[in-house]
Amino acid sequence: MVIDNDKTLKIDPWGTIDIKDYSELFELFGIEPIDNVLEKITKPNRYLRRRIIFGHRELSKIIDAIEKNEEYAVMSGIKPTGALHLGSKMTAEEIIYFQSLSRKSKVFYAIADIEAYCDNGLPLDQTSEISVNNLADILALGLDPSRAYVYKQSEEIRVMNFALIFSRKVTKNTIEAIYGERPLGLYFSALVQAGDILLPQHADFDGPKPVLVPVGADQDPHIRLTRDIARKYSNEFKFILPSSIYHKLTRSLTGDFKMSKRDPMSLLTLEDSPEMAKKKVLNALTGGRETTTLQKKLGGEPEKCVAYELCLYHFCENDEKVKQIYQECIKGERICGDCKVEIAEIVANFLKVHQMKKSRLIETSRKLLDKK
């Protein structure tokens, strides 16, 4: 996301991301601040409480469905190219959370194996194994498989049919206004994503219903395109415009928004051994001052600190604990070395427990993916 001087905000789901100010999204694209609806949610999760989920479109449709005990869906997906990283963990936890709020919820989870083939050259038998692994992670995070429809892009013709149909009413002008001038292939992929987001409203899944799509702030173009399509086909398919929530983007351990798989030490994944994860955290960027003396005097800068972000976003459920770390840091009572040892321990413990749970869910995952 790049903010130009002329106040046109370019959000680019396929490009480099440089988030300067999430609040611009409110102004320019009509995303609403999450605060507007937060009081209506009885037990907000970590991401909501801490405003890591900072914005939404029509989340009230989902809240209403929960209140009225009506059906709704929560939709997300993954490109199966390797171990699950923290961004995918965040999305997974969001769908799991919204699945848990009602027995009338259903999760739809797309595994974009054709994209993985096109973008990363991974053949389907290889992505098939990666998918089993990724889904086992998501099950270990708490997904209820009895109310989930998990599918591979290479096997779900209804999504492709939607994409082909939608291509007839999406003009080049519309798609260029949303994505900029792009190769055809990316336009086609965008239409397939719209098909994914609207699949929960397919007649085979009992037709129109509210659908929530949790995304990173950079993914809003897909939501806008899909809402535009849902509007254009509202007579034909009776689509309800999908709702969305927006979370802040996770930085790499070096503090960049651009993740690079070429530098594995800069990325934490759910498949890292607890020992490896510790090492990575100990190497992470902090918000520390140049010297210990200076840090004790001025305090640290937790906003800049990736180790603190790991707590705040990902691994520390206890709000009081996070506040304590923050306070101690800014008061200069916390020195980065010690702090990172503590946080590395939290991360390593999480992974230890998670990986144990996951090992028992590999077969469940395989069955869920093989059932078609």
Next chain:
Amino acid sequence: MVIDNDKTLKIDPWGTIDIKDYSELFELFGIEPIDNVLEKITKPNRYLRRRIIFGHRELSKIIDAIEKNEEYAVMSGIKPTGALHLGSKMTAEEIIYFQSLSRKSKVFYAIADIEAYCDNGLPLDQTSEISVNNLADILALGLDPSRAYVYKQSEEIRVMNFALIFSRKVTKNTIEAIYGERPLGLYFSALVQAGDILLPQHADFDGPKPVLVPVGADQDPHIRLTRDIARKYSNEFKFILPSSIYHKLTRSLTGDFKMSKRDPMSLLTLEDSPEMAKKKVLNALTGGRETTTLQKKLGGEPEKCVAYELCLYHFCENDEKVKQIYQECIKGERICGDCKVEIAEIVANFLKVHQMKKSRLIETSRKLLDKK
């Protein structure tokens, strides 16, 4: 197809067709005259003998496969919007003929029901019934179902996956050079058609093999696009560039190349009752002179005559009979009224026999389509 003064030939599969000179195709697009390979075909069918199939690309690949007793495929398809008309009959007879030349042949037949939905607003349950009907016609024309794979677009994900993959390497420049400036939806449909044509070479169907696509002269852009794609993905999928044959276009009964479903009297279909067909033929455009006297003096113009075209292209297997009609016509020995009565009888008889065969094949057709 429009021939501009500047010798750029615009062939347009989606537009109005005005064929001025098929031989331009040889010059401009490298389509070869059928005569080049005709002597290698032992028993040419009606279309080949009469040069209704006038051109080809690499038909020798198919002839070689037949000679060497190697596998090859013949590929075509239909948009299931109503009764089979003479253009589809022609394509069907071509695939049936090339299927019959070897026991190593396999026919692939695509039923473009999503296109019928997009273009004609026909829902899938309706096109499903139309498809049963269309396929029964093709079986009655002689398709051997034991060596045919018939599929609906809405059910064949491998084609869609190909289309999505191909979209990554087809540039806007390439596709605009072939089709001109077009809406996105038509570009995607073109990629899906490329997927159809390359499906016989999918690993699930034993991979690379020669494939023959019989098309009307206006459909060459699809062949060029597909050959371009096959070339681009030759490393990845080992595609053999598909071969094609080109037939002249059938005119409506009023003599136009543009068929209009809004005027049912102008179109002969395989579902017309023999009586209705007779009426239509009797109303067809002829190459007759203004008066009988003039016709006896100057002779008729069979090249202009749709009734003669019905014999030559579609309903008269006997070459001598066709020659006789032609000779009698140009010598002024044949008067249009009588001639049309004779040809109407030939057409009505064909339909009577055809429809009887077909009635016994409806259930075979249904099973063939339902097996998935």
